[in-house]
Amino acid sequence: MSTYQEERIPFPSPWRLVKELRLRRPPWWLVALLLLVVIGTWIPLTLIYQARQQTSRLPRIHFFHDMDHQPKFGPQAAHPWYVDGRSMRQPIEGTIARGMLEHDQEYLLGYVTLDGTRASSPTRFVATLPERLSADSNLLNRGRERFGIYCAPCHGVEGAGNGPINQAAMALKEGKWVAATNLMTQMIRERTDGQLFQAISDGVRSMPSYRSQISVRDRWAIVAFVRELQQTLPVAAEPQEASSTASASASTTPATVP
Numbered sequence: 001m002s003t004y005q006e007e008r009i010p011f012p013s014p015w016r017l018v019k020e021l022r023l024r025r026p027p028w029w030l031v032a033l034l035l036l037v038v039i040g041t042w043i044p045l046t047l048i049y050q051a052r053q054q055t056s057r058l059p060r061i062h063f064f065h066d067m068d069h070q071p072k073f074g075p076q077a078a079h080p081w082y083v084d085g086r087s088m089r090q091p092i093e094g095t096i097a098r099g100m101l102e103h104d105q106e107y108l109l110g111y112v113t114l115d116g117t118r119a120s121s122p123t124r125f126v127a128t129l130p131e132r133l134s135a136d137s138n139l140l141n142r143g144r145e146r147f148g149i150y151c152a153p154c155h156g157v158e159g160a161g162n163g164p165i166n167q168a169a170m171a172l173k174e175g176k177w178v179a180a181t182n183l184m185t186q187m188i189r190e191r192t193d194g195q196l197f198q199a200i201s202d203g204v205r206s207m208p209s210y211r212s213q214i215s216v217r218d219r220w221a222i223v224a225f226v227r228e229l230q231q232t233l234p235v236a237a238e239p240q241e242a243s244s245t246a247s248a249s250a251s252t253t254p255a256t257v258p
């Protein structure tokens with residue numbers, strides 16, 4: 001018994017099929033329905049195309065909400081339960097958050113006080129990096145990175161006090177602008193590590209505090225990096241001298257020009 005294929009009969013053309021199977025024309029409504037369905041499939045395509053071309057202020061269509069929207073009180077929100085009407089609560093007096101116990105003053109504050117609290121004034125600044133840190137390449141690289149992020153905008157990448165913010169203030173002739181200190185002067189070199197650390201933590205006069213933005217370890221890393229900068233770069237003239245002599249270095253470091 002031989003099959004269709006073994007006989008090598010050519011595959012019938014559509015026209016021959018229609019003729020031999022005596023197929024009738026489909027009824028008009030079937031054709032119309034088919035056309036409608038095909039055209040209907042273009043609607044989502046058009047919508048997708050439109051969505052891709054246009055911008056919208058409305059949030060995206062969110063099919064699966066999972067746990068994206070939960071009832072909660074955002075920061076600074078009001079809360080009917082509490083007498084003061086705030087949802088944010090103060091920590092209970094006498095509690096200390098994990099890792100915030102100031103038991104190691106030298107490490108956490110950069111200085112030691114008589115009564116052991118941050119509120120009282122420093123009695124002695126830490127002279128060098130605390131023992132638990134070593135000024136290895138890890139710490140220095142971290143310090144270089146953090147210095148670039150938090151200090152260089154004002155103090156400049158080389159600590160000369162000529163960062164972009166400072167330059168902009170000079171260009172705008174901001175009357176009340178206090179130039180960021182040149183960290184390469186002899187005066188700053190003679191500061192102890194603890195003093196530099198405390199300057200970052202609490203701010204200095206018009207310089208803001210960076211305690212909340214930079215972790216303790218990162219603040220020490222920045223101090224270590226500033227020390228490295230001071231070792232590799234020449235000693236800068238004190239600001240007063242720079243303004244009176246108008247030296248060549250003063251023109252490249254606008255920070256030192258009052």
Ligand code: HEC
Pocket residue numbers: 147150151152153154155165178179180181183188196199200204205206207208210222226
């Ligand atoms: C917003 C700009 C700004 C940033 C950012 C900034 N500083 Fe300052 N810094 C200043 C200004 C301004 C002064 C001078 C303050 C004054 O004399 O009133 C200053 C002063 C200092 C001094 C001198 C303190 C002293 O005893 O005279 C040190 C050290 C210092 N900054 C280190 C840093 C370090 C480290 C960082 C990065 C963590 C940093 N600063 C980030 C603006 C800044």
